[in-house]
Amino acid sequence: MENKIDQNKIPRRILSSGEEIPCMGLGTFGSDKYGAEKVSEAVYGAIKYGYRLIDCASVYQNEEEIGKVLHRIFSEKVVERKELFVTSKVWNDMHGEGEVLESCGKSLSDLGLEYLDLYFVHWPFPNYHAPGCDGDARNPDSRPFSVDEFMTAWHQCEELVDKGLVRYIGMSNMTIPKLEAVLPLCRIKPAALEMELHPSFQQPELFEYAKAHDILPIGYCPIGSPSRPERDRTAEDVVDTQLPAVAEAAKNHQVHPAVICLKWAVQRGQIPIPFSVKPDQYISNLKCAVEDPLTKEEMEAIAKEDKNCRLVKGQVFLWEGAKGWEDLWDLNGEIVTK
Secondary structure, eight states: OOOOOOGGGSOEEEOTTSOEEESOOEEOOOTTTSOHHHHHHHHHHHHHHTOOEEEOOGGGSOHHHHHHHHHHHHHTTSSOGGGOEEEEEEOGGGOSTTHHHHHHHHHHHHHTOSOEEEEEESSSSOOOOOTTOOTTOOOTTOOOBOHHHHHHHHHHHHHHHHTTSEEEEEEESOOHHHHHHHGGGOSSOOSEEEEEOBTTBOOHHHHHHHHHTTOEEEEESTTOOTTOOGGGOOTTOOOGGGSHHHHHHHHHHTSOHHHHHHHHHHHHTOEEOOOOSOHHHHHHHHHTTSSSOOOHHHHHHHHTTOOOOOSOOOGGGOOTTOOSGGGGGTOSSSOOBO
């Protein structure tokens, strides 16, 4: 493996507390394509190279294997615990009273950690679907977003902070109407918002809303998720690496177009969390954040490539009577609540 990257060169992002965290993390959602062992090997190699932010989740089904890798990393004194920023998420089947605490406890046990740096509510409703299920699968118990149900989960997240089990809490897959409904009810505000962000889906309104409320945007699918599950693919999807402005910048900088997507994300101000199990890729991903930045003109050209192309539509979470996946994102009018 290439020599590890100099931590002083990696740009930082600032949380509402004033704490600085790395401008890029390593995603670990690969359970549809890669086994847990393969993903955990990538976590080991990535941390050795210089990654310090690792994005995990209970539903990814690999936290136990990642925990073994973290134990190895600490035993080999590659890093100390305080040098890592580890996130996890509560899945949709554990939103009920007492269940968020239980879910976090399981993640802590699996990861072999005494605390998590950031803990997300993965989706804003308790609509369970089995990992890897077909895109047409529907759970008959699924229901629209409920402020009361969401706050039941969120208040437990706040309790996790009180107990010292979690340092920060965050939200994921939210919309502005949902945020408007729940933020006034939060005793502890979200430190971060995880959201789909890539050149063909820039979500400028939500992105600016988060920043205006001192909530750090963390972007998943930063290169358009070419390895995403088949259930999340449609004929209308745009391929980010083929966008003209991305391709032109790649030619100018003599790099793969995926690298341009990540440079754009870092320079825009979000934290991208690309996933890769291949050392040359995850090394290139982090390295690109510290060298050869895009020009102002290239950034402006990519900003104009926004196609409003949502890749992760979430249709597996739809409830009976929903018009379509747009209801999950409040695109059919008023916020949908039960």
